[in-house]
Amino acid sequence: MKFCQHCASPVVHQIPPGDDKLRYCCLQCDVVFYDNPRNIVGTLPVLGEQVLLCRRAIEPRRGLWTLPAGFLENGETTLQGAIRETQEEAGATVQSGDCTLYSLFNLPDINQVYFFFLATLQSPQFHPGTESLEVALFSETQIPWNELAFSVVRVTLEHYFADRRQAHFPVRMFDLRHSPERQLQTTLISSSTGTFTPRSST
Amino acid sequence: MKFCQHCASPVVHQIPPGDDKLRYCCLQCDVVFYDNPRNIVGTLPVLGEQVLLCRRAIEPRRGLWTLPAGFLENGETTLQGAIRETQEEAGATVQSGDCTLYSLFNLPDINQVYFFFLATLQSPQFHPGTESLEVALFSETQIPWNELAFSVVRVTLEHYFADRRQAHFPVRMFDLRHSPERQLQTTLISSSTGTFTPRSST
Numbered sequence: 001m002k003f004c005q006h007c008a009s010p011v012v013h014q015i016p017p018g019d020d021k022l023r024y025c026c027l028q029c030d031v032v033f034y035d036n037p038r039n040i041v042g043t044l045p046v047l048g049e050q051v052l053l054c055r056r057a058i059e060p061r062r063g064l065w066t067l068p069a070g071f072l073e074n075g076e077t078t079l080q081g082a083i084r085e086t087q088e089e090a091g092a093t094v095q096s097g098d099c100t101l102y103s104l105f106n107l108p109d110i111n112q113v114y115f116f117f118l119a120t121l122q123s124p125q126f127h128p129g130t131e132s133l134e135v136a137l138f139s140e141t142q143i144p145w146n147e148l149a150f151s152v153v154r155v156t157l158e159h160y161f162a163d164r165r166q167a168h169f170p171v172r173m174f175d176l177r178h179s180p181e182r183q184l185q186t187t188l189i190s191s192s193t194g195t196f197t198p199r200s201s202t
Numbered sequence: 203m204k205f206c207q208h209c210a211s212p213v214v215h216q217i218p219p220g221d222d223k224l225r226y227c228c229l230q231c232d233v234v235f236y237d238n239p240r241n242i243v244g245t246l247p248v249l250g251e252q253v254l255l256c257r258r259a260i261e262p263r264r265g266l267w268t269l270p271a272g273f274l275e276n277g278e279t280t281l282q283g284a285i286r287e288t289q290e291e292a293g294a295t296v297q298s299g300d301c302t303l304y305s306l307f308n309l310p311d312i313n314q315v316y317f318f319f320l321a322t323l324q325s326p327q328f329h330p331g332t333e334s335l336e337v338a339l340f341s342e343t344q345i346p347w348n349e350l351a352f353s354v355v356r357v358t359l360e361h362y363f364a365d366r367r368q369a370h371f372p373v374r375m376f377d378l379r380h381s382p383e384r385q386l387q388t389t390l391i392s393s394s395t396g397t398f399t400p401r402s403s404t
Contacts, residue, residue, distance in 0.1 A: 003210040005203045005235075018332065021275065033207075037274050038238045039315060046400035072239050073223065077308035077377050078315060079391055101375050101392040104303070106279035113241060113280060117392070120400045130220065171373040171394040173303050175279050189281055190303040190319070192373040192394035198248035198322045 004029055037111040041081040042069020043119035044102060044160055045092055050137035051157065052121060053144075054089050057133045061149035067116065067156065068092070078115045086119065090135045091127035094119035103156045104173040106189070114152045118160070118169060151176055151184050206231055239313040243283040244271020245321035246304060246362055247294055252339035253359065254323060255346075256291050259335045263351035269318065269358065270294070280317045288321065292337045293329035296321040305358045306375040308391070316354045320362070320371060353378055353386050 004011050004026035011024045016032050024033040044067055045052035053065045068089040072081040079096055086092050098120035105114040128135045138144070140161045148154045155174060163169045171192040177185050206213055206228035213226045218234050226235040246269055247254035255267045270291040274283040281298055288294050300322035307316035330337045340346070342363045350356045357376060365371045373394040379387050 001207045003205055003207055005205055005207050005213075008205040008210040011207075034273070035276055036240045037276060039241065046398075048400060071236070072315075074237055074239060074313045075310050077310050077391070078306075078375070079308070079377075080310070096391070099392070100398055101306070101373065101394070102398075104280075106281070108277050108279050108282070111276045113274075118398050118400075168396040169398045170396055171303065171392075173280070175281075189279070189298070190301070190373075192303070192396070194370040194372055194394070196248075196302055196304075196320050196371045198250060198320075 001033060004031070005033075006031065035111075037108075037113055039072040039078065039081075039113050039115060040069050041072045041078045041085060041115045041117075042067050043082045043086045043094055043099065043117050044156055045086060045090065045094055045119045045121045046160075047121040047124060047137060049139050051143075051160070052090055052092055052126060052135060052137055054128065054132040055134045055136075056131065056149055057128070058131050063133065064147050064149035065144050065153075066149040067153050069114070069116070072115075079117060082115065082117045082119075087129075089129045089132050091129055092125070092135070093122045095122065098122075100169070101171050102169060103152075103159065104171070105152045105155075106173070106175045107152075107177075108175070109178050116152070116156050151186065155186055203235060206233070207235075208233065237313075239310075239315055241274040241280065241283075241315050241317060242271050243274045243280045243287060243317045243319075244269050245284045245288045245296055245301065245319050246358055247288060247292065247296055247321045247323045248362075249323040249326060249339060251341050253345075253362070254292055254294055254328060254337060254339055256330065256334040257336045257338075258333065258351055259330070260333050265335065266349050266351035267346050267355075268351040269355050271316070271318070274317075281319060284317065284319050284321075289331075291331045291334050293331055294327070294337070295324045297324065300324075302371070303373050304371060305354075305361065306373070307354045307357070308375070308377045309354075309379075310377070311380050318354070318358050353388065357388055 009028040068086040070085040099117040102118040173190040211230040270288040272287040301319040304320040375392040
């Protein structure tokens with residue numbers, strides 16, 4: 001950022017009063033410009049034993065398979081955004097009442113937070129949107145495990161098929177970080193076991 | 203937004219090719235500027251039978267009580283942000299291993315998503331930060347229910363004390379919207395019961 005979006009004056013990169021982080025500031029407008037993580041919302045659409053995947057028509061990871069997901073827009077809820085992306089990328093209809101929050105990922109290296117909802121497909125009707133080359137249903141053994149676009153997709157699918165054997169689908173949150181060796185590390189941060197035992201105050 | 207932050211040219215408000223929403227665009231730089239919802243992260247710090255609240259020293263809702271929470275910053279996870287805000291606003295230390303994801307709120311009217319983590323306080327040591335007038339522990343009957351700053355705080359506290367009676371703390375997601383009469387409506391969107399029964403494919 002070089003110029004103020006309100007007045008076109010050059011911005012300065014400084015720590016504002018009362019803050020402790022460098023921000024771009026316009027001294028003319030007395031405005032601080034904040035840059036914050038973005039949310040990506042999507043679904044894991046399920047029909048019986050199968051799940052729906054999309055083959056990406058766009059970069060990054062063109063040609064690889066993914067779950068329908070995209071940036072949360074202003075004015076919508078995370079679930080509305082996930083349902084919209086499912087329609088846009090997979091031409092697939094899921095109803096909000098058939099969806100449940102399932103996996104969340106913090107990606108602090110790239111300032112993103114992912115939300116995936118488990119979703120029941122209404123019917124086996126779907127078609128690739130402009131960002132997909134093809135859309136298809138896969139059983140567990142058919143999943144193209146070596147052609148998945150993103151770690152968040154692989155981790156979500158792995159847990160889904162394991163959870164299905166237990167018939168129990170807890171909400172999980174993970175951190176995904178690059179190690180100094182550029183290896184991607186997945187850490188489970190929270191799982192909705194329903195238990196919480198605070199320390200005694202005495 | 204009036205000017206490009208890169209080149210100071212006037213921006214245009216148009217629907218970019220392949221998009222379906224109005225965005226601010228710089229035709230000189232061939233750049234689209236996206237505006238997306240922001241995340242607010244915080245904790246519900248618990249010590250035995252009591253929970254920690256902060257009385258706000260800043261607007262909005264100065265003088266009213268809240269849970270420690272603030273905007274997620276680039277480069278941190280939602281839980282790191284929640285722990286940082288707990289330290290900054292309440293001078294209270296919580297460890298990531300003592301925290302579990304608890305309540306999420308979509309506020310599409312103001313383009314925010316809230317994350318609250320249940321957190322075990324290390325000790326009864328805390329002090330107000332610059333954004334708090336005071337910080338104190340409250341049992342359920344002591345909570346200043348009529349002086350809470352935000353609906354997300356009230357809903358989170360109500361569910362916490364109800365959940366404690368069941369000794370079960372599911373992860374819940376809510377939508378908070380203003381009705382046409384400006385009444386705030388809370389809708390439970392998802393609760394981690396662990397069940398999910400997809401429709402059969404046959």
